[in-house]
Amino acid sequence: TTCTWTPFGSPIPLLTLNRDHTLCPAPGGPLSPWSAPPHCPAPSNAALGGELPTDCVFTHASFRGGEGLSLITTPELAASVAGFLDDAAVPSWLRDHPSRAAEPRRRPYVVKDLPGRGKGVVARQGFRKHEAVMVGFPVLFARLDFVNSAHFGESQIRRMFQRAVNQLSAEKKTEILALSRSTGGADLIRDVMKTNGFAIDIGGVQHMTLFTEGSRVNHACRPNTFWRYSNRHMAMEVVALRDIQPGEEITHACK
Incomplete structure (x- = not known):
């Protein structure tokens, strides 16, 4: 699932396959679907030994009408979602x-x-039980083992998160940095992820995932919605657990 030439320090996903599934783009050629060259730094603490992670920063700036999506994950896992990035495949x-x-x-x-x-989300209108209140698409994925990696140093993890967000639009970056934080420290983006992120599997591997609008939905012991995620459409729905009245706060269960 990856090309063997490594101009960025690690293999990148196959972009175009021939019938034998062996064709790779020429170095310096088109990077589709990624809008920037994958950034794949060598782990700064490689001397720790063991299997070294190969996480890279991937960005698809035109994802879902230009909202953008960045991933910090392995090339193999990035390749596995490349087929789901096309907006035309999302049902109306x-x-x-x-x-x-x-x-x-x-x-x-x-x-x-x-x-x-x-901040919280309050209904302007009524919703029937099992009606979708909100539909959101992710803006940032980060492989959980990367977030907690000892092989990547703290400053290196911070820089990779910064790159992932900086490669999105200025508007989306502002939305991300405006979200709640809880852990403190200099790594603002990782703090936002840990405070607001949801655990979602990509290829059986757990990732922290950020939805900017959905992150505004507060927790409650007796929530009135639940979350439903589609890997195929990369869409998160907030669905009414019961009838919801206008003026009522939208809430979901603690993660």
Whole structure:
């Protein structure tokens, strides 16, 4: 699933395959679907020994109408999701859900400050049981073993997270950095991920995943929604557990 030439320090996913599945792009050729060359630094603590991780930063800037997506994962796992990046493959009921409206005032909920709870999501309209309240697409994946890796030093992990976010649009970067943080320290993006991220498998490997709008949904002991994720469409739905009334806060169970 990877090409063997390594201009970035690690194999990159196959971009175009011939019938024998052996064709790789020429060095310096098109990088589709990635909008920037994969960044694959050698682990700074390689002297620790053992199997070295091969995580790289991959970005697809045009993902889901230009919202963008960055992944910090292995080339093999990045290759496994490349076929799901095409917006045309997303069904209209996900792509055109009212929560996807460009203007926030047209969405069926409002994100607002709530006393004692920080930001939260409040319904503008009623929702029936099992109706989708919100549809969101990920902006950032990070392989969990990378996040906790001893082979990559703290400063190296921080720089890779920064690169992943900096390769997204300025608007999306602002949204990410505006999310809640809880662990403190200088690594703001990893703090955001640990505070707001969801665990999602890619190829059977667990990744921390960030959804900017969905991260505004607060936890509750008696939630009124649940989350449903589609690997095929790379879409997260927030679905009503029961009927929800206008003016009611949207909540979900603790992760």
